[in-house]
Amino acid sequence: MSCQIVIQQATQVTYIYRCVSCLGAGTPDHLSLELELHRCVGSQVGTVTRDIESHELEPLRRTDSMSIFHIPAGRDGDGLVRRIIDMLNPRQPRRHLHKYIFLWPGANLEQLHSLFSGCWAKQLLFGLAITRVDDGIFDFDPFPEGGLRVMRHRDHAASYSDKLRDLRGFELRYSMFTDPLMAIPIPPVARYGYRAVDGVAARVAAQILNANVTYVLPDDNESYGRCLPNGSVTGVVRDLISGKTHFGPNSRFVLDCMWPQVEVLYPHTRRMLYLVVPASDIQPEYLIFLRVFRRSVWHLLLANFLLVVLFFWLLQRLQKCVPRRWEMGRGFTFARWYEIVETFGKTHLGEPVERFSQISSMRAFLMCWILFSYVVTTIYFAKLESGFVRPTYEAQLDNLDGLSRLNVRIYAVTTLFDAVKSTLSERHYDLLTSRSRQLPLELTTSLLPADSESQG
The missing domain is CATH 3.40.50 (Rossmann fold)
Incomplete structure (x- = not known):
């Protein structure tokens, strides 16, 4: 047999x-x-x-x-x-x-x-x-x-049974860590796991295997882990080696010192370095009036406002016959400069101005001026529309020699630089580290605040 x-x-x-x-x-x-x-x-x-x-x-x-x-x-x-x-x-x-x-x-x-x-x-x-x-x-x-x-x-021709096809409720321990893009936790995490790409992939794998999954976090809160001088490792890899967990679905890379300790589904590796540079320098919506509009726009608005006030004041000086209000003992009085500003502001906001009830021509003139200023600024904004978002596409790099010409920052977890160091020359590695902003080990996909620098 x-x-x-x-x-x-x-x-x-x-x-x-x-x-x-x-x-x-x-x-x-x-x-x-x-x-x-x-x-x-x-x-x-x-x-x-x-x-x-x-x-x-x-x-x-x-x-x-x-x-x-x-x-x-x-x-x-x-x-x-x-x-x-x-x-x-x-x-x-x-x-x-x-x-x-x-x-x-x-x-x-x-x-x-x-x-x-x-x-x-x-x-x-x-x-x-x-x-x-x-x-x-x-x-x-x-x-x-x-x-x-x-x-x-009883059949002598029987072959080996596939034991991993159906685990029939076996407790399978997944070693996963929170990732703000790839694995969003669902409380309680140990039972319900995660959402997003890694979370869905882990859940689908458990359904295919018909297993009960318990999600385990690394005790040291180090997602990828690192190699210690004494030969031991930390993070998810340590949990896999010790048998605390069976499977690490979002442990996306390991260092060279960890390869003898873990088993991968596809044993052949090829390291590729990707630099992702934003295609445009678009600003957040709440900052668009502060960072995108040029100074000339604000100068135009201020000049238009002052010009209207000045022109209105000149009209008041020239048109002495235009009455404003009747005061006992003084007769008709004329508008003061601060009243002119107040009138302009109320008209600009569409509020009623009592002193213009008898002189509709002045009110109509002021409204026409404001509408004209809107037309001028709208045309100006239309001319500047292409200046709000200016795409700046970087050419694809075939090698890292062209990295010196790019003004970018390179964000990565600390151990990622160690992982690619063995495959890069000393000059190329210096180019990376001189532009790097290394992230702590507990971070995975970092959601960094807005920065004036291009991020890579």
């Missing part, structure tokens, strides 16, 4: 582990089964035979593999099983590509449960046990109610 499974899986490398010094390894039944295993598997696929005594830890593998462990029959194999479980490498990358077969003649369900429990504790996904020809093939299900369960497949 093991030979059929090996041929069906067709992995690139097949390893056969044997124990020479184990109890029961020298019996005729054990030796004959081992000889048959080598004859069948070795004639079909490329195999590598290894002695368990020479390996304290399972080597890391770069390709998909099949590992076959030949265990002595019955209780004689208990010691070897414990040694195999200790040898399994929990840091084996891309575990979904590695399959295991345990040949254990005469093993009962209790022994198989102990074997598979140890395998699952080492994060092994695909393992089959073969005890007797008539018993079929044994697999394990880690997610049912009550804990791990050993399953028997």
Whole structure:
């Protein structure tokens, strides 16, 4: 049966582990089964035979593999099983590509449960046990109610079950951190998680896996984390390494010192540096009258106002016959300068002016002047409309040599500069750092206040 499974899986490398010094390894039944295993598997696929005594830890593998462990029959194999479980490498990358077969003649369900429990504790996904020809093939299900369960497949052609297709309510811990653009928290965060892109992606992944998700924040409040001189790390990566969390969906990059500690879905990396420069220098709406309007606009408005006041005052001086109000003992009086300003202001705002009730021509003249001033300023604003927002597009840079010509600031989390340092020359890195404004580790996508400088 093991030979059929090996041929069906067709992995690139097949390893056969044997124990020479184990109890029961020298019996005729054990030796004959081992000889048959080598004859069948070795004639079909490329195999590598290894002695368990020479390996304290399972080597890391770069390709998909099949590992076959030949265990002595019955209780004689208990010691070897414990040694195999200790040898399994929990840091084996891309575990979904590695399959295991345990040949254990005469093993009962209790022994198989102990074997598979140890395998699952080492994060092994695909393992089959073969005890007797008539018993079929044994697999394990880690997610049912009550804990791990050993399953028997009567069909000898049965293959490995995809255990990650349906977690059936298994508690999956997501290590996520608040991001004002990508992950907006929904209180209580531990239960409801986040909104925006990262939050929706995490929720959809949990629905596909049929898992109950608990969202965990980094204890040290460092989102991306950093490498310490003593060899340890901080932030989300530390939580992933320690087993506090299972998955870090918005941990978007790691430093070179962290690569040996984590597993990524796509192991090939290519660092690209993007500088985002605003296309225009548009100002906020509440500042448009202060920063966008030129000084000449305010000079025009002030000159227009003073000119109207002066012209109105001249009219009063020339038109002595224009009465303003009747006062006892004084007769008709004429307007004072402050009354002229008051009249202009009221007319400008559309309020009634009592003293003009008898002289409609003066009021009409003043209103026409104001309307004319509006027309003048409107035309002027129309001429300046293109000056409110002037697009200033920067040419795309093929290399960082052109960065010296750009007057931009580069905002990034502190460790991001460390991440790109190894791929840049010293001159290019100096160009970046000389224009950098580094952000603290607890920030992710920073919402910075408006700045007069272009932001990159």
